[in-house]
Amino acid sequence: MSVVTKDITEKNEQVTNELFPVFLKLDHLKVLLVGAGKIGLEKVTALLQNSPRTTIKVVAKEVTPAFRAFTEGYDNVRIEERGYEATDLEACDVAIVAANDKILSQAIFTAARQQNKLINVADTPEYCDFYLGSIVKKGNLKIAISTNGKSPTMAKRIKEVLNDALPQELNDSIDNLHKVRNKLNGNFEYKVKKLNKLTKVLLEDDTAFNEKKWRRIATYSLLAFGLMLVGHFTFTYIIPFESIKNGLLSLYSTLDASFLVMFAAGFFAQLVDGALGMGYGVVSATVLLSAGVSPAAISGSIHTAEMFASGASGYSHYKFGNVNKKLFKALVLPGVIGAVAGAWLLYYLGEEYSNLVRPILACYTLLLGIKILYTAYQNQIKKKKFKHYKALAGAGGFFDSFGGGGWGPIVTTTLITKGRSPKYVIGSVSITEFFVTLSSALTFFLLLGVTHWQTILGLIVGGLVAAPIAARLVGKLPRRTALILVGVLVIVWSVRILIKVL
Incomplete structure (x- = not known):
């Protein structure tokens, strides 16, 4: 090894992150924030998302509308539109400077x-006593990420990876261990040994894991071979391929020209719904309304088809780890009750309601589209406590049956605007949707029977193809871009229907 290479290697080995990580109880301290622009908004967002009760004094000559909108409703944030004064620092414990003024x-x-005050000056590491690192939060679990001030972008990317990799159920495990800890008797050493034993099962032995892996491979191989034998016997002696081919050709010849349109509608509607947690009923309803299908038949067709698509979508979300079990349990029963009530009411309003409901449903989907666009342009979503899950699910199920769509836009949009994780909201709402649509479809079947079977078949096939793709893509499309696309699409379809009616 050359002398130069050796020196570089030794130098790299000596470079380490010597920052000492701590978690401050900021709600016990007073924070001064100088600056209320784009950087100031990032700082105050990090502070309030992690410690919402922190007392913050903001001093800035100009306050951006986005900053003011985010801090509105926080009584512990006081904004003073003026220049910085020396007395501002004296009254605080921690100072954060986000002003675009190097001299200041x-x-x-x-x-x-x-004055021995801790300070952080944005984008100026030499003027920082501490850094505001990227935070991964799962209930009581909080992980801070630091790159020693070298690359905030890398810290952000690592945060995104960990946020997706760590399951939401970790918080439940922490709560359970806390309860066990409180019940344990004995000294500290005994408690540590007992908790170590309980958590040891989380670290599966590599040998056992490999054994299970190869056992699964062997099992699946045997099943595949068995299915091949059964399939060969069935298609050779019981149902020849020639009969199947003739049957499929006969079925295809009975399909009208609108089948491909319905297939495309089912595919796109499920792709949107699976990726965004909303849109299947809205998109499908607007397409069928424009095609002149009656309102009751629309809702019946949509929910019959959506039952299959939402089942595939829910299963896909569950396999990809996008489902919060507690949220699912809170939504499923009220959603089913609301769906049955909505289907029953729509049927008993009678055919005279048909001509009146078409523009009303178009207005309804138009309002949903506007709401989606409004949600897309909200810069920040403030976390709020939400307890009315049963009422929300009941209303979503009712309007989904009654209006031919609305479960996703009502339930998903509300929960996301309350600050819940979009990934787990979309996954949980999607798997709940299967039970909601199943109850609605059964109700319509008992009341109406099955009509418009070609429409239903097209929607089913398109939805089944799109479901796993959408579950895999959830969260990949930028939130604002995705919501704008859905909102614009729904508004265009709704306006088109209103023009035809009027």
């Missing part, structure tokens, strides 16, 4: 050092 930033840093 340096002056505040010097004063903070003289």
Whole structure:
């Protein structure tokens, strides 16, 4: 090894992150934030998302509308539109500077050092006593990520990876271990040994894992071979391939020209619904309305087809780890009750309601489209406590049956705007949707029977093809872009229907 290479290697080995990680109880401290622009918004967002009760004094000559909108409703945030004064620093415990003024930033840093105050100056590591790292939060579990101030972008990417990799159920495990810990008797050493024994099962032995892996492979291979034998016997002696081919050709010849349109509608509707947690009923309803199908038949067709698509979608979301079990349990029963009530009411309003309901449903989907666009342009979503899951699910199920769509836009949009994780909201709402659509479809079947079977078949086939693709793509499309696309599409279809009616 050359001398130069050796020196570089030794230098790289000596470079380490010497920051000491701590978690501050900011709600016990007073924070001064200088600046209320784009950087200031990032800082105040990080503070309030992690410690919403922190007392924050904001000093800035100009306050952006986005900053003011985000902090609105926080009584513990006081904004003073003026220049920085020396007395501002004296009244705080921690200072964060997000002002685009190097001279002012340096002056505040010097004063903070003289007064023994902790300070962070944005994008200026040499003026920082601490960094605001990227945070991964799963209930009581919180992980802070630091790159020693070298690359905030890398910290952000690692945060996204961990946020997707760590299951939401980790918080349930922490709560359960806390309860066990409180019940344990004995000294500290005994408690540590007992908890270590309980959590040891989380670390599966590599040998056992490999054994299970090869056992699964062997089992699946035997099943595949068995199915091949059964299939060969069935298609050779019981149902020859020639009979199957003739039957499929006969079925295809009975399909009208609209089948491919319905297939495309089912595929796109499920792709949107599976990826965004909304849109299947809205998109399908607007297409069928424009085709002149009656409202009761629309809702019956949509829910019969959606039953299959939502089942495939829910299973796919479950396999990809997108489902929160507690949220599912809170939504499923009220959603089913609401769906049955909506289907029953729509049927008993009678055919005279048909001509009246068409523009009303178009207005309804138009309003949903506007709401989706409004949600897309909200810069920040403030976390709020939400307890009315049963009422929300009941209303979503009712309007989904009654209006031919609305479960996703009502339930998903509401939960996301309350600050819940979009990934788990979409997955949980999608698997719940199967039971909601199943109950609605059964109700319509008992009341109407099965009509428009070609429409239903097209929607089913298109939805089944799109379901696993959508579950895999959930969260990949930028949130704003996705919501804008859905909102614009729904609005265009709704306006088109209104024009035809009027």
